[in-house]
Amino acid sequence: MDISKNKLSLALSSSLNLEQVSCSDWDLIIRQARASNLLCKLYFLLKQRGVVDRLPMEVSRHLQASQFLGANLCRSVFREVDYINAALKSIDLPVVLLKGAAYVVRGAEAGNGRLFSDIDILVEKKHLEKAEESLKHHGWFNNDYDEYNEKYYRTWMHEIPALTHIKRDSVLDVHHAITPPTSNIKSNTGKLICNLESIEGMENVFTLSSVDLILHSAVHLFQDGEFDHGFRDLVDLDSLIREFSEQDEIFWERLTNRSVELGFQRPIYYAIKYAKLFLNTPIPHAWLQRIEKGRPTFPTLMDFFFGRALMPAHSTCDDRFTSFARWALYIRAHYLRMPLYLLIPHLIRKAYMKRMEKNKTAAE
Amino acid sequence: MNIGSLSEKEFISAIQQEGVAFRVAGFVVKLQTPFADVGKCIYLLYFDFPLADLNSFIDFHMEIVPPKGVRRWYCPQVEFYFDGFRPFKPLPRDQAYAMFEWSFNWCVANHMHNYFIVHAAVVDKDDKCIIMPAPPGSGKSTLCASLVMSGWRLLSDELALLDLQSEHVYPIPRPINLKNNSIDIIRNRFSNAVFGPIIKDTAKGTVSHLKPPEGSVLSASRVSKPTWIIFPKYLAGSETSLLKRSKAQTFMEVAKNAFNYTVLGRDGFQTLVKLIDACDCYDFCYSNIDDALEEFDKLRESK
């Protein structure tokens, strides 16, 4: 794979002398950023480095435009969390935020310029039914009810089908675990819940601990088979690792021990490896060696797949194997959670439904 | 060098292959399409627009292309891609050129949030402009086209772009989208009007695009001061009337017609307050174009 095509990662990791970047390279950087949902993130990073005002106007206005989107999203996240809190507090459940919403609410660097469309929360399985009931009472419904999908989610997935608010159209993903119940890596929601961090000024609102946020991000990226925002998720990991490792003297020890405790050595191996490769994430040499214990059997083979799937989802970053790599990892993710005799009919059905949707769109 | 400096054949060949980059006021667009008829329309209606280097920084990478699969040939359709992303459902093949124009509006309205963007026509004389927000069917485009063919400068027929201090409107003159009866009204009134093809059965009815005056295109870098906000309404048989309207109600109506009022949050509110402060606000009712033009000239002379 040709990482040099990924101009965006050079800009994000300050490997480029920005004043020597040509117009056509800026064109590529902005396009790759937009395709990866990282335009606003790029704005924040360049602003922190004090270079936004020195960029050509035609480039900087796209970055400045994106920061309005980011700011608007930030405002709506805090509002939405208040609404979710009203629904869960009434039944004595905490609001445990995951992913993007968690980064924004705790003021993490990873939250700066982070764009996303759904809010993710974690609810212990034993409380799931009453949580769903209360959320429904407060206006969140499953808009796209489909019997097969419903059964699929409830059997094989670690989240219920997405809920949409009837008035605000906001989307809520309710997770009861951070890995599918039948996954080769079993997550222990109870252990995560024991280690939550509260949010100052927001009663009843929590996120996973800093180390658990990183582990969740790694597991989601390297087990779930979704790479539409793969590069963005890698940028999250880089941001989280940089920030938390600076704040905590024993961060690396905590991260490594916790990855062993939760059985996440493989995903964290991938996370560290590819964050370093694409974004120059600073990893102390001693800890690199410890993390090597999570190495897969065929690391070069996995490089072939992940090296392509993690590139920005833009044609300028593709080679002739990129589609195949993403597809293969998608199959792998399903294989890791479903037996083969169920996997094949499921994939056939998904392909058929996708084609039906495409034909319906064409007919309209 | 403008598009007209190439021959039509050269231009169509280029747009069908690697695509062509050209300037539309402050934006650089790159369009690639295999459809010769779309290339022909662009050549005709964007004749005066400057070409740009394909290696320059491009604001909007656009493709107007046939779909993959059977709809390429059977009841053929056309799709728009914005740098590999398809935001809309396909349209019938014969609406390909109109799709380019509507897609261009989408590109600006969805991305350029460094401006306050209002769905409105904007015309000016001597750098003081009139912003005309109006829902479809109000006669805004007919009035805009009439003004522009009668000496007013076209800033835009669809998108008012304001800086966030509301001090300037930035021109983005492009072909004016006319619908149904207004096509014949303008064609019959202005013998020098140049039109693109008539496109039938669109969601807006029958549409056609009027080439913008060369003067408007050449002065696209000259900003204008927002001075009036006028809500036009064509009402057959009515007297021409220009009536002052409540500024607060104008505020609410402009906010409704703004693409990014909500996105801009508090900044959007403050920008719109400044705009309303700066402008005289009117309702304008008309049934006769000559009377309408006279009224607008009187208005311009009053300031």
Next chain:
Amino acid sequence: MTETWSARPSEFYEFKSWGSDGVIFLCDSGDTHLLNPMGVQALELLQSSSFQLIDLVRELSLSPALDAESITPNSVLGLLTELYYLGILSKK
């Protein structure tokens, strides 16, 4: 009826009036509302001082910009309640 009403600090909203009516932007919800002449006058009064209902009704009745017949304790209370639930006013 014996509550004292006042406008919340300006960090919670932005308000602008032009003559009789006005507009208000609510920072929490991001919503914008049109304020009728009575709303504008009431808010301007409540920004300068706190009022009990009966005193506010009296002040508003004296305003030449308003139709005195429409200023009743019920109509003013309705307005105050609405502005309270929008997060513009506080009451004690």
